[in-house]
Amino acid sequence: MSSDPWGRVDETGTVYVRTADGEQVVGSWQAGSPEEALAYFERKYEGLVVEIGLLEKRVKTTDLSAKDAQAAIDHIREQVDAHHVVGDLDALRVRLDKLVELVEARREERKAQRAKQSDEARHAKEALVAEAEELSQSDQWRAAGERLRALVDTWKGLPRLDRKSDDELWHRFSHARSAFSKRRKQHFAQLDAQREEARKTKERLVSEAEALSNSTDWGVTAARYRELMSEWKAAGRAQREHEDDLWNRFRGAQDVFFAARSSVFAERDAEQSENLKLKEELAEEAEKLLPITDLKAARAAFRNVNERWEAIGHVPRDARPKVEGRMHAVERAIQEAEEAEWRRTNPEARARAEGLTGQLQAAVDKLRGQIEQARAQGNNARADKLQRELDGRQALLDQALKGLQEFGG
Structure with a gap:
């Protein structure tokens, strides 16, 4: 009979293992010595030790599920409880019990982690929903659309919640x-409807612009083109495929008109510049009539100059006031000379002037007498009032006397 700290073999070849609950039969050995029997069952024990060690490592270092870990523990425990090995089975049971505690702790840890992840996922999805609901009212169509697509991708990357919440x-x-x-x-x-309406409006504007392109009614047509441009801007944009073509036609029609107008205006400007030169020469000729010494001759000469003036066409607008002003100055001088001559030779006007002068002279003499009388009486206030009236009548008298002199005396 052979013995070992954890097992023995009796004389019948039966192998026993020692446990806290007493000896347990391991099996029967008939093929060799008792030492060989114990060594065989001790190797089987070492196999369980290795298996438990590997399981401990997997539980601690991998994401082995609690269910799979518990199934592996139960499988090893069945082998330990079957007593088919020789060794410290109680120590294995202690290790298995600790492993069960570790698996349970990992189970709770993962449960808490899953709860935390679920809570984070809930908050993340609620945030996505809130942002999506805000974006749903946005008018930034491109940016909001791209952001919503990004939110979908983010949603897909988040873990699912419980079915109801998710x-x-x-x-x-x-x-x-x-x-x-x-x-x-x-x-x-x-927008498509608006652009279609804009296209129809611009088609109409283009048609009118093209119809006006050959007009020679420069002022009216240019004004109408300005109105058409305002209507064009107010119409909004047509579809992209039509907008550029319509604009090119519209602008092209205007270019034809304004190029023709510019050509005509250039010719007219050249003609008007020549007219200005001629009128300046006539103005210079008219100015030589001043000062007027012979009214009759001056009047005839100015009439001749004016007839030639009227025969000349328009001059540039900005030069017109100056050159016409020179002619008007000569014309006014002749008119003033005519008026002076008429006053000088008109008997009725002379009589009226003499009568007015006599009346004013009498009034002045009367006022002077009244002033002297008021001073003598010590009534200075009345004298001052009469003096002011005298000053006014004296000014009128001086003017009337000057007019009378124009009649030659």
Whole structure:
């Protein structure tokens, strides 16, 4: 009979293992010595030790699920409880019990981690929903659309919640995207309608612009082109594929008209510049009539100059006031000379002037007498008032006397 600290073999070849609950039969050995039997069952024990060690390492260092870990522990425990090995089975049971505690701790840790992840995922999805609902009211169609697509990708990368919560949040998220898509579709449909209306309006404007391009009614047509341009700007943009072509036609029609007008105006400017030169020469000829010494001759000479003046066409607008002003100055001088001659030779006017002068002289003499009388009486206030009246009558008398002199005496 052979023995070992953890087992023995009796004379019948039966192998026992020692445990805290007493000896347990391991098995029967008939193929060799008792030492060989113990060595065989001790190797089987070492196999369990290795298996437990590997399981401990997997539990501590890998993401082995609690369910799989517990199944592996139960499988090893069945082998330990079967007593088919020789060794410290109680120590293995202690290690297995600690491993169960570790698996349970990992289970709780993962449960807490999953709860935390779920909570984080809930908050993340709620934030996505809130942003999507805000974006659903945006009019920044391109930026908001791109952001909503990015939110979908973010959503897909988040873990699922419980079905009820996940479905409710997804429904809100999806509804926000649908609301934005509906608004965007309506906007672009309305925009398409507006652009189609703009296209029709611009087609009409182009037709009118092309019809006016050969007009020679320069002022009216130029004004109408300005009105057409205002209408063009107010019409808004047509579809991209039509806008450039319509504008090129519209602008081209204007260019034809304004190029023709510029050509005509250039010819007219050249002609008017020559007219200005001629009128300046006539103005110089008229100015030589001043000062007027022979009214009759001056009047005849000015009439001749004026006839030639009228025969000349327009001059440039900015030069017109100056050259016409020179002629008007000569004309006024002749008119003033005629008026002076008429006053000098008109008997009725002379009589009226003499009568007026006599009346004013009498009034002045009377006022002087009244002033002297008021001074003598010491009534200075009345004298001052009469003096002011005398000053006014004296000024009129001086003017009348000057007029009378024009009649020659």
